[in-house]
Amino acid sequence: MAYAYFDHAAAAPLLPEAREAMLPFLGEEFGNPASLHSFGDKPRAALDGARAQVAALINAQPDNIVFTASASEANNLAIKGLALSRKAKGRNIVVSAIEHVSVLEPLKSLGVEGFDITEVPVDADGTVHPDKLAAAIKTDTILVSVMHANYEVGTIQKVKELAAVARRFRIPFHSDGTAAVGRIPVDVVGLDVDAYSFPAMSVYGPKGAAALYLKRGTRISSLIEGGFQEKNRRAGTENVAAIAGFGAAAAVAKAKLPEWSANLTKLARRIFKELPEKLEHIVFTGSMSSRIPGHVSVVVEFVEGEAMLLSLDDEGIAAASGSSCSAKTLKASHVLLAMGLPHTKAQSSLVLTLGKDSTDEDVTHFLDKLPPITQRLRQMSPLYARLQKGEDPYALKPGDECADEHEHEADEL
Amino acid sequence: MYSEKVMEHFRNPRNVGEIENADGVGEIGNPVCGDMMTFYVTIRDGILTDVKFKTFGCGAAIAVSSMVSEMAKGKTIEEAMKITNADVAKELGGLPPNKLHCSNLGADALHKAIENHLAKKPATGEKGCRCPFCDTPVEGSSICVPCKAQGKK
Numbered sequence: 001m002a003y004a005y006f007d008h009a010a011a012a013p014l015l016p017e018a019r020e021a022m023l024p025f026l027g028e029e030f031g032n033p034a035s036l037h038s039f040g041d042k043p044r045a046a047l048d049g050a051r052a053q054v055a056a057l058i059n060a061q062p063d064n065i066v067f068t069a070s071a072s073e074a075n076n077l078a079i080k081g082l083a084l085s086r087k088a089k090g091r092n093i094v095v096s097a098i099e100h101v102s103v104l105e106p107l108k109s110l111g112v113e114g115f116d117i118t119e120v121p122v123d124a125d126g127t128v129h130p131d132k133l134a135a136a137i138k139t140d141t142i143l144v145s146v147m148h149a150n151y152e153v154g155t156i157q158k159v160k161e162l163a164a165v166a167r168r169f170r171i172p173f174h175s176d177g178t179a180a181v182g183r184i185p186v187d188v189v190g191l192d193v194d195a196y197s198f199p200a201m202s203v204y205g206p207k208g209a210a211a212l213y214l215k216r217g218t219r220i221s222s223l224i225e226g227g228f229q230e231k232n233r234r235a236g237t238e239n240v241a242a243i244a245g246f247g248a249a250a251a252v253a254k255a256k257l258p259e260w261s262a263n264l265t266k267l268a269r270r271i272f273k274e275l276p277e278k279l280e281h282i283v284f285t286g287s288m289s290s291r292i293p294g295h296v297s298v299v300v301e302f303v304e305g306e307a308m309l310l311s312l313d314d315e316g317i318a319a320a321s322g323s324s325c326s327a328k329t330l331k332a333s334h335v336l337l338a339m340g341l342p343h344t345k346a347q348s349s350l351v352l353t354l355g356k357d358s359t360d361e362d363v364t365h366f367l368d369k370l371p372p373i374t375q376r377l378r379q380m381s382p383l384y385a386r387l388q389k390g391e392d393p394y395a396l397k398p399g400d401e402c403a404d405e406h407e408h409e410a411d412e413l
Numbered sequence: 414m415y416s417e418k419v420m421e422h423f424r425n426p427r428n429v430g431e432i433e434n435a436d437g438v439g440e441i442g443n444p445v446c447g448d449m450m451t452f453y454v455t456i457r458d459g460i461l462t463d464v465k466f467k468t469f470g471c472g473a474a475i476a477v478s479s480m481v482s483e484m485a486k487g488k489t490i491e492e493a494m495k496i497t498n499a500d501v502a503k504e505l506g507g508l509p510p511n512k513l514h515c516s517n518l519g520a521d522a523l524h525k526a527i528e529n530h531l532a533k534k535p536a537t538g539e540k541g542c543r544c545p546f547c548d549t550p551v552e553g554s555s556i557c558v559p560c561k562a563q564g565k566k
Binding site: 302303304306307310314323324332342343344347379380381382383385393394396397400 | 449
């Protein structure tokens with residue numbers, strides 16, 4: 001059966017070069033990189049090599065890289081670690097309203113400890129404006145974090161300008177690069193950021209490895225204590241195999257990025273052009289001019305996201321959605337809501353993240369299958385029935401809301 | 414994530430559609446929540462001779478609607494009113510815990526459609542009074558004996 005894997009934001013296939021680099025450390029080279037005896041030699045050399053390769057990918061120095069187990073951990077370390085190390089200077093943290101939960105949730109914990117959080121709004125295409133950021137900064141702001149690109153709507157932020165605003169106020173600037181690395185060139189020196197996180201998966205490396213770049217001289221409190229690893233910034237014996245795979249993947253990505261991006265841009269452009277010719281009542285979300293290659297986010301009106309995903313899966317197509325039903329939390333995407341999309345439309349979101357191996361055939365398969373799937377679901381939809389009768393499909397009755405109920409249910413999980 | 418039976422009903426839902434001039438219409442949920450179900454019933458001599466639905470919602474919501482329509486069709490009003498959301502989930506071979514509340518509202522929508530029908534009926538007709546729960550003719554009391562025995566009032 002024809003299939004198309006369009007959910008690279010969730011997981012990406014491992015590069016053969018990464019797998020090869022990992023294998024010795026899943027076998028005979030089991031040693032601890034911290035050991036004095038010879039069993040530690042190759043693992044240590046692998047760590048050093050990977051650190052240099054990962055640093056080179058983003059124009060950093062090896063010393064700037066802290067390895068973690070995931071981008072979520074890197075974001076947690078950046079947010080909590082930077083905030084805690086600077087708490088004597090102030091208690092305010094400024095972030096965009098569309099950050100990943102691995103930035104937003106640590107902020108909630110910090111809120112309990114007396115920090116206050118300011119969210120900078122985004123415009124309708126998900127862009128954070130530098131003047132809005134400047135306006136949000138307070139006298140006791142100690143950290144700013146704005147992601148490089150949004151995983152859900154694909155919008156690339158003006159990180160260089162945003163970081164310059166923070167620099168003007170002498171506040172450290174962190175950026176979550178998960179959706180950007182491996183898709184656009186990243187130069188942390190050129191962007192002039194103080195901290196930058198991304199996972200190995202962004203460059204087709206393995207799960208279990210990620211990096212936090214810290215500019216030289218950036219002080220950070222460790223979250224995992226009890227060892228000297230990663231220069232006391234992250235205790236625990238390193239996941240040598242995953243990190244070795246990360247390094248190899250970063251080296252491949254550095255060489256192949258232009259080729260990968262050109263293919264992704266071409267394929268996504270086909271979807272942007274051809275889908276509206278085949279399907280009515282769809283709205284693309286996110287910026288069209290400043291967008292990561294191979295990312296398509298679209299609202300397919302009058303059908304619910306999870307129902308679309310299940311139907312697409314029956315056709316071998318893997319995608320994602322920001323609808324509340326498809327989320328384990330049962331909450332609609334905070335990203336789409338922050339962009340001003342009503343709940344009713346956020347329920348109909350479809351997110352496609354193509355990858356380096358995606359082909360024209362994959363795109364054709366998707367373009368062939370989504371219209372009949374949508375047609376079938378719309379024939380079942382009372383909202384579409386309203387539209388056909390000339391009524392307002394999204395008309396609400398008094399009391400039509402359920403955010404509290406969903407939060408309550410999520411608590412029970 | 415879903416049982417085979419849920420997926421089978423999601424892929425081939427029974428009784429999708431609307432009934433023109435339906436005897437009763439019941440709607441539950443709203444598009445803000447992500448789940449909305451509208452049920453239509455035709456009732457002849459106290460029996461649900463036709464049940465149709467339209468649903469906006471996740472896979473579970475569509476499967477639940479389909480299953481409810483199948484369970485209710487051909488039943489008496491009394492029997493249909495006894496179908497619970499839990500019965501529907503059980504018939505479907507279970508639902509994921511996080512879907513039990515938000516998507517499993519089919520029986521409620523069906524009951525609303527039946528109640529809508531009963532509310533439309535005049536209190537007295539040619540055949541005299543009828544029980545509001547099961548539509549059987551009654552004398553004296555406004556609720557029939559079986560419904561009263563179930564504690565309905």
